[in-house]
Amino acid sequence: MTKPTVDKFVEMIKQKMETMYAKKIEDATPNEVYYALSSLVSEILNKDWLHTDEKYDQRQPKQVYYLSMEFLIGRLLESNLLNMGLREICNESLKQLNFSPEDIYNEENDPGLGNGGLGRLAACFLDSLATLNYPGHGFGIRYRYGMFEQRFINGYQTELPDYWLKNPYAWETRKADEAIELHFGGSVHMFERNDGKLEFKYQNTDKVLAVPYDVPIVGYHNKLVNTLRLWNAEPINRTDQPADDSSYYKHLKNNHAIEQISSMLYPDDSNDDGKRLRIKQQYFLVASSLRTIVNNYKKNTRESLIHLPKKVVIQINDTHPSLAIPELMRMLMDEEGFSWEHAWQITTNVFAYTNHTIMSEALEKWPVKMIQSLLPRLYMIIDEINERFCQNIWFDHPELRDKIPGMAIIAHDQIHMAHLAIVGSFSVNGVAKLHSDILKKQEMKNFYNLYPNRFNNKTNGITHRRWLLMSNPRLADVISETIGQRWIQRPRELTHLLRHTKDNTLLEKLSQVKKKNKRNLAEYIHETTGILVDENSIFDVQIKRLHEYKRQLLNIFHVIYLYNELKDNPSLDITPRTFIFAAKAAPSYYFAKEVIKLINTVASVVNHDPTIQDKIKVIFLENYNTSLAEKIIPAADVSEQISTAGKEASGTGNMKMMMNGALTIGTLDGANIEIKNQVGDSNIFIFGLHAEEVYNYYQDGSYSPNEIYQNDERITQIMDQLRSGAFGHDVEFTDIYYHLLSTNDPYFILKDFESYVETQQQVDRIYRDQNKWLSKSLINIAHSGKFSSDRTIQEYATGIWKLQKQYF
CATH class of the missing domain: 3.40.50.2000 (Glycogen Phosphorylase B;)
Structure with missing residues (x-):
C-alpha cells in the first residue's frame, strides 16, 4: 500500500478502535490502543504475507x-512498524492522539x-x-x-x-x-x-x-x-x-x-x-x-x-x-x-x-x-x-x-x-x-x-535494525546525519565513520547520546530498584545467562576487591562505576543461584555504605529478557565478555554492545577475537589466559588455585570474606569458597583475577580522557557492521543453503 500520511494514519487508528471496541480513541486505555494498532498493522502486512506465499508457490x-x-x-509492534517504514508516522500519530509511543509499545508482552x-x-x-x-x-x-x-x-x-x-x-x-x-x-x-x-x-x-x-x-x-x-x-x-x-x-x-x-x-x-x-x-x-x-x-x-x-x-x-x-x-x-x-x-x-x-x-x-x-x-x-x-x-x-x-x-x-x-x-x-x-x-x-x-x-551476527536502529534511535540518527542512511541496508558501510574519529563535534554528539541513554537507564533503575545511580559513572554491564564459564563470579570478585580498597582508603582516586548485572540461572543450577545471591548481597552492602562515597554501585536487574536488554545496551560504557577462553562458542551480547559504542573487556574467546581483529588491540581490553593455555592446564593438571589463594593477599581476603560472614551469614557462601578450591577452580577465576584487575585499572585510566574514549567507541561502532546477521545469513545462503533471492 502507499505509505499513509500522519493524518490518514490517525484516522485509521480511530476507525480500528471503533470497530474493535466500540469506543472513541479519547476513552481508550493504552492496552486497547496497543491491540487496535497491532490489528491495523497486521491488516496492512497480511497482504504482503499472502503475496509472498503466493510467489513462493508459483516460483x-x-x-x-x-x-x-x-x-x-x-x-514485534515497533519492529514491524520499523521494517514497514511506518514507525515515525505511527509515533507522530500516537502523539497527536495524546498517547506516548513508548507506553503503547510497552503494553506488549x-x-x-x-x-x-x-x-x-x-x-x-x-x-x-x-x-x-x-x-x-x-x-x-x-x-x-x-x-x-x-x-x-x-x-x-x-x-x-x-x-x-x-x-x-x-x-x-x-x-x-x-x-x-x-x-x-x-x-x-x-x-x-x-x-x-x-x-x-x-x-x-x-x-x-x-x-x-x-x-x-x-x-x-x-x-x-x-x-x-x-x-x-x-x-x-x-x-x-x-x-x-x-x-x-x-x-x-x-x-x-x-x-x-x-x-x-x-x-x-x-x-x-x-x-x-x-x-x-x-x-x-x-x-x-x-x-x-x-x-x-x-x-x-x-x-x-x-x-x-x-x-x-x-x-x-x-x-x-x-x-x-x-x-x-x-x-x-x-x-x-x-x-x-x-x-x-x-x-x-x-x-x-x-x-x-x-x-x-x-x-x-x-x-x-x-x-x-x-x-x-x-x-x-x-x-x-x-x-x-x-x-x-x-x-x-x-x-x-x-x-x-x-x-x-x-x-x-x-x-x-x-x-x-x-x-x-x-x-x-x-x-x-x-x-x-x-x-x-x-x-x-x-x-x-x-x-x-x-x-x-x-560467525554469528545480530540484526542491527533492532539492536541499533530501533533500540538506539538517537545514535542511529547521528550516524545517518554523518554518513547517510545506506548503512541500514548495507551495515558494512558503517566503516565510513572511521573518517570521523577525530571529529570533536561528532564525538560530542556521541557523548550526548550516551548521556541521555544512561539517564534513561538510571531512571529505570531507580523506578524498579529504588537505587539512585550516578549517570556520570562508568556503566559496566554484564548481561547474559548465568553460568560458571561466563564468570559473573570473577566480575563480582573485582567489585569486592574495589570495595575493600575503598574501605581501606575512602579517598582512593577511582572513576565512579555502576556495575550492572542481569541474568537468569537455570532453576536446578545451584551454584549459579548462589552466585546470584552473592551479587545481590554484595550490592546490599556496597550500595548502602556511606563511607565509600557512592564511588561504586551494584545493580542486579530482575527478569532479564529482550526488552530489558534494549534498555540496557544503549547505555553501556563497558561490555563484560569475560568467559573462560575456549568455552564461549561465540557470544552475541558482545556484538550488540559494541554496535552501541561500548568498549569490550574480555578474554580471547568466541567472537571477541574477531572483534579485536576488527577494531585493533588499542580499542578493546583483552586479559587472561588464552584457549591454548587453558587446554594445556586441563591436560597437565599443573594449575593450583590453592597456591594463588595462599599468595595473593587480595584473593585471600575475598575468599575469606566468603566464609566469614562479611557478606551474609557465616556459612552463606562457603559453598563458593570450597567449590573453587576443591574442584581446582575449573574456569580459572582465581588465575585470571590479577590480569582482570589490571585491565580494569586500564579501563579506568582511559575513561578519564573522554575524547580518547569516545574515539575508541566510534571505532567500535564503525567496525560493528561485520557482525550484522545480514553478513552471517549471506554466508549461510551462499555457502551452505544455495538459495536465490526473491524480488517482488
Whole structure:
C-alpha cells in the first residue's frame, strides 16, 4: 500500500478502535490502543504475507527451514512498524492522539519462546532472511510459559510462571486446518509385503495434535514477509467426553499430559519425567515441521521426493532438533516407499547442523530405553544408522577403528545427539572462528578427520535494525546525519565513520547520546530498584545467562576487591562505576543461584555504605529478557565478555554492545577475537589466559588455585570474606569458597583475577580522557557492521543453503 500520511494514519487508528471496541480513541486505555494498532498493522502486512506465499508457490524456489527450540523474537509492534517504514508516522500519530509511543509499545508482552543467545540468534536470522529477500522460515514450539519470571526474594532467585499468553498474542494466526497428528509410544510390528518390501505398523500409540500458529517475519522495506510457525500440542478429540467418572478423569489426565508438551520451555531434566518431556518436545517439533515441509513440497511440485534437496534445506539449530534426521528417514521409507539407500541419500543432502557449544558435557545425550519406549520406530532407525556408520569406519577407515567407541551414535546406553547430527548432515558449522577451530582440532577432531569437507565456520551476527536502529534511535540518527542512511541496508558501510574519529563535534554528539541513554537507564533503575545511580559513572554491564564459564563470579570478585580498597582508603582516586548485572540461572543450577545471591548481597552492602562515597554501585536487574536488554545496551560504557577462553562458542551480547559504542573487556574467546581483529588491540581490553593455555592446564593438571589463594593477599581476603560472614551469614557462601578450591577452580577465576584487575585499572585510566574514549567507541561502532546477521545469513545462503533471492 502507499505509505499513509500522519493524518490518514490517525484516522485509521480511530476507525480500528471503533470497530474493535466500540469506543472513541479519547476513552481508550493504552492496552486497547496497543491491540487496535497491532490489528491495523497486521491488516496492512497480511497482504504482503499472502503475496509472498503466493510467489513462493508459483516460483518454487529452494527454501530454508530453520528448526530451533528457541526463537527469542521480542516485542514485534515497533519492529514491524520499523521494517514497514511506518514507525515515525505511527509515533507522530500516537502523539497527536495524546498517547506516548513508548507506553503503547510497552503494553506488549515479551514472547516466552526462548532463553538467551540461541533463541535471540534464531530471531536475528529470521529477520535477516526476510530483509535479504531469501525464502526462509522458522519452526518452533508455542510455549504457554516461558523460561520463568525471575524475582529476587532476600537476594535469592525465585522462579514464577512466565505466562506470557495470559492476554491474546496479537501477531499469531491459528491454522487449525493444517494441524498434524503425531504418535508417541506404543509398539511397532514389522511385516514383509508381497513385493518383498518391509512394512511397519503401529499399535497402542498415544496421539497428539500439533496445531500451527503462524507469526509474520517482516523484511525491511521490501514487502517480503516470511513465516515463523509455532506448534501447539492439543488432544485429538478435545470435545469428546467419556461416559463414566473413572474414564473421565483418565481422559483429563491424558489431555494434561498432551498439553504439557507445549507448556514450558526447557522443563527440568534432572529427573526421568523431565527427560521424557524434553524428548517429547523435540520429536513434537521435528515431526510436525517435517510433515508440513513434505506436504508443501508435494503440493507445489510434481517431482519425486528424490529431488527434495533441490528445493529444501533444513538447518538444525543446536542438537535439540536432531531427531529430525531419523524422522525424515522414517517418513521416506515407511510412508513413501524409498529404500534405505535412497532415503539416506535424500536425508543427508537436506540437513545442515549448527553446533553451539564447545563443552562436550553440554552436548545432548538421551537414554536408549527412553527413546525406545517413546519413539520405538525412530530408535530402530537410529540403531541402524549407528550400525552402518560404525561398519563404514571399520571397513573404510581402519585408521579410526580405535576411535569408534568415542564416535558411535549409541554408546554406553546413551544416544549422542551431536554425533547423530554430524553423521546425518551435509554441513556442520561452528559460530566463531575459534569455536570452529576447537571443534575441528579437539572436541570433534575424529569426525573432522572423517568428514573434513563438512566442517565450516559461520560467525554469528545480530540484526542491527533492532539492536541499533530501533533500540538506539538517537545514535542511529547521528550516524545517518554523518554518513547517510545506506548503512541500514548495507551495515558494512558503517566503516565510513572511521573518517570521523577525530571529529570533536561528532564525538560530542556521541557523548550526548550516551548521556541521555544512561539517564534513561538510571531512571529505570531507580523506578524498579529504588537505587539512585550516578549517570556520570562508568556503566559496566554484564548481561547474559548465568553460568560458571561466563564468570559473573570473577566480575563480582573485582567489585569486592574495589570495595575493600575503598574501605581501606575512602579517598582512593577511582572513576565512579555502576556495575550492572542481569541474568537468569537455570532453576536446578545451584551454584549459579548462589552466585546470584552473592551479587545481590554484595550490592546490599556496597550500595548502602556511606563511607565509600557512592564511588561504586551494584545493580542486579530482575527478569532479564529482550526488552530489558534494549534498555540496557544503549547505555553501556563497558561490555563484560569475560568467559573462560575456549568455552564461549561465540557470544552475541558482545556484538550488540559494541554496535552501541561500548568498549569490550574480555578474554580471547568466541567472537571477541574477531572483534579485536576488527577494531585493533588499542580499542578493546583483552586479559587472561588464552584457549591454548587453558587446554594445556586441563591436560597437565599443573594449575593450583590453592597456591594463588595462599599468595595473593587480595584473593585471600575475598575468599575469606566468603566464609566469614562479611557478606551474609557465616556459612552463606562457603559453598563458593570450597567449590573453587576443591574442584581446582575449573574456569580459572582465581588465575585470571590479577590480569582482570589490571585491565580494569586500564579501563579506568582511559575513561578519564573522554575524547580518547569516545574515539575508541566510534571505532567500535564503525567496525560493528561485520557482525550484522545480514553478513552471517549471506554466508549461510551462499555457502551452505544455495538459495536465490526473491524480488517482488
